[in-house]
Amino acid sequence: MMTASLILLAAFTLGLAWLVAISPGRLDPLRDAAGNVIPGSLSERVTVEIGGIPQGMIIQSVDPANPVLLFLHGGPGMTEFFMELDFPTGLERHFTMVWWEQRGAGMSFSGDIPPETMTLEQMISDTIEVADYLRAHFGQDRILLLGHSWGSYLGIQVAAAAPDRFLAYVGMAQIGHQLRSEVMAHAYLLETYRARGDTAMVRKLEASPISMTDGLSPEWMRVRDTAMHRAGVGQTHDMESVITGIFLPVWSVRAYTLLDVWRGKLWSRPFFWEALLRDDLSARLTEFDLPVYIFVGRHDQTANPALSRAYFDAIEAPVKGFYVFESSAHSPLFEEHGRATEILLNDVLPRVP
Known part of the structure; x- marks a missing residue:
């Protein structure tokens, strides 16, 4: 019995050491096709005080003068930079990509976060504050906002609350009525x-x-x-x-430290899940003062595309666009990144008022 216990302990220790080794909490620099670091490019973990607490983000860009794209991850509490491993978007070639990790998630998790601040109102305020930081830091009057799943539920409310901060809003797997x-x-x-x-x-x-x-x-x-x-x-x-699709890839992202992701996921979700389920956005939030675009995957059943379409049809906005990705489920930006990038560059940006 003792021998078996020692073997298990040794295996656990070796596994832990391996995970620490491959996930040191550092980002690799951006490189060109020849493997050379791109001069003037940006690839860094940043921590900024947002809403009174330190919050982390990953910023990557071949040219920091490119339009800023703020990505709001899903969950609640599930960071998504790990998706770049198996489904690289290449968006850092065209945008200054900001993978912000929301209050209580990933790099922005802390046991010192007051639970009473884990509210939708605070998350909306945090997002606007992050947008203001990025606008000032990169010298851009407005930036692009893209929300995925839970991030689309948060993001479309941010877009309604602060349209002057954003070039446009893009909802991927847009939530309308999750229950x-x-x-x-x-x-x-x-x-x-x-x-x-x-x-x-x-x-x-x-x-x-x-x-x-x-x-x-x-x-x-x-x-x-x-x-x-x-x-x-x-x-x-x-x-x-x-x-194999989420748990293991998350552990192998070198930008994260060992515990960055899962503790935040487990802690954050209960604060928002029930309200997210019950809220019918199409019944209360349909008027917007900025362009609104929605990306859905034909095969998605996590956020039903027919409900996303029904919500889109109810929306009034200066410019609207609805795009179905035929080979995708819940994550068309990652699954069909070429088409998604083409839409962002050739449809969304040129139609900014």
């Missing part, structure tokens, strides 16, 4: 697994009640991600497992 999306996902997955003859998954889904009245059951939350990814309707269309 309705979850109910639709449950029905879709039941139909899919019945058609496949996967009786084991059908039984799990049937034992996972979900409704507009009672909300989400614990059983649904346990089976949800596995069922979605096996059906190709989760984070990406070709991601079959949260473990």
